[in-house]
Amino acid sequence: EVRLVESGGDLVQPGGSLRLSCAASGFTFSSFAMSWVRQAPGKGLEWVSTISGTGGTTYYGDSVQGRIAVSRDNSKKILYLQMNNLRVEDSAIYYCARAYRSDWFDSWGQGAQVTVSS
Amino acid sequence: EIVMTQSPVTLSVSPGERATLSCRASQSVASNLAWYQQKPGQAPRLLIYDAFTRATGVPARFSGSGSGTEFTLTISSLESEDFAVYYCQQYHKWPPYSFGQGTRLEI
Numbered sequence: 270e271v272r273l274v275e276s277g278g279d280l281v282q283p284g285g286s287l288r289l290s291c292a293a294s295g296f297t298f299s300s301f302a303m304s305w306v307r308q309a310p311g312k313g314l315e316w317v318s319t320i321s322g323t324g325g326t327t328y329y330g331d332s333v334q335g336r337i338a339v340s341r342d343n344s345k346k347i348l349y350l351q352m353n354n355l356r357v358e359d360s361a362i363y364y365c366a367r368a369y370r371s372d373w374f375d376s377w378g379q380g381a382q383v384t385v386s387s
Numbered sequence: 388e389i390v391m392t393q394s395p396v397t398l399s400v401s402p403g404e405r406a407t408l409s410c411r412a413s414q415s416v417a418s419n420l421a422w423y424q425q426k427p428g429q430a431p432r433l434l435i436y437d438a439f440t441r442a443t444g445v446p447a448r449f450s451g452s453g454s455g456t457e458f459t460l461t462i463s464s465l466e467s468e469d470f471a472v473y474y475c476q477q478y479h480k481w482p483p484y485s486f487g488q489g490t491r492l493e494i
Contacts, residue, residue, distance in 0.1 A: 304484075306431075314423075314431065314474055316484040328482040364430055372478040373421035375442065377430040 271295040271376040273365050278381030285355050289381050291348040291365030299323070299343040302368040305350050307361035308380075315361075318350065319368060333359075355385045389413055389477050393487035400492065402465050408490045410458040410475035419479035422451055422460045425489075426471045434473075435460065462492075470494055 277289040291303070305317040318339040319328045327339050338351045348365050363381045366374035390413040400406045410420065422435040433442045435451035438458060448463040462469055475487040 313489045314425075314476075314486040316482075316486070319482070319484075330483050369436075372419065373433060373436040373476065374423075374431070375433050375436075377432070379430055 271367065273367065273376060273378035275363065275365055275378045275381035278363065278383050280384045280386065281355055282387050283355060283357060283385055285385070286351070286353045287355065287383060288352070289350040289363055289365075289383070291350075291378055293346045293348065293367075296367070298341075298346040302371040303339075303341060303348045304366045304368045304374060305339065305348075305363055306366055306374065306377075307359075307363045307383075309358070309361040312361075317363070319371070320348070321371075352383070355383075357385050359383065360385045388483060389416060389480055389485050391475055391477055391485050391487040393473075393475060393490045395490060396488070397491045397493060399494070400465055401494065402467055404465055406462040406465055406469075406492055408460040408462075408473055408492070410453075410460070410487050412456045412458075412477055412479075415455045416477040416479035418454045419477060420451075420453070420458050421476045421478065422449075423474045423476065424469075424471050425474065431474065465492075467494075 272294045274292045304319040320339045324341045336354045340349045365378045367376040369375040392411045394409045418438040420438045423431040425431045439451040450461045452459045472489045
């Protein structure tokens with residue numbers, strides 16, 4: 270069974286930093302691109318970032334470009350999202366998701382709550 | 388960037404009735420479209436990919452159709468567990484992946 274478990278969500282002040290983790294199990298982690306998708310309170314889904322299976326290629330949404338970095342440790346089967354210079358508008362639930370064929374998101378974690386507030 | 392637009396924003400339907408949800412792309416996405424269901428407090432769940440292929444475990448009452456710029460998700464006979472928010476997502480041209488704003492299906 271595919272399982273994705275996020276951790277690291279927290280309350281942080283504007284301008285602060287946070288690192289989210291996503292522990293994967295139940296599949297060959299290195300064979301799949303992985304993504305982060307976020308959802309602001311009461312809003313829809315917004316794609317944030319994707320990383321290739323090897324970790325050699327990364328992609329970012331315009332709203333977070335330059336402030337976040339996605340990485341992965343295939344030996345530990347963990348996906349990371351380093352977020353810097355956080356803004357109030359970054360407050361959201363952050364989901365990690367497996368990107369099947371780098372296309373659709375076929376498995377999702379339960380989400381990590383990030384709140385940016387002074 | 389491809390913009391996805393869903394309609395209606397809210398759809399009120401009775402159990403046992405058919406629900407038809409629409410998704411329109413700002414340019415052709417061929418058949419590179421997925422549908423997700425999200426219930427309150429839960430993560431999204433994949434329902435349909437490649438416009439019409441049901442994901443594993445998805446009941447047959449869910450069906451997807453369309454190609455190019457116009458897509459439809461149909462739920463043939465609504466059950467109580469189907470009342471949720473539904474999102475479409477294109478993966479034809481990315482980055483960025485883009486989602487529709489969602490359709491809330493309510494009783």
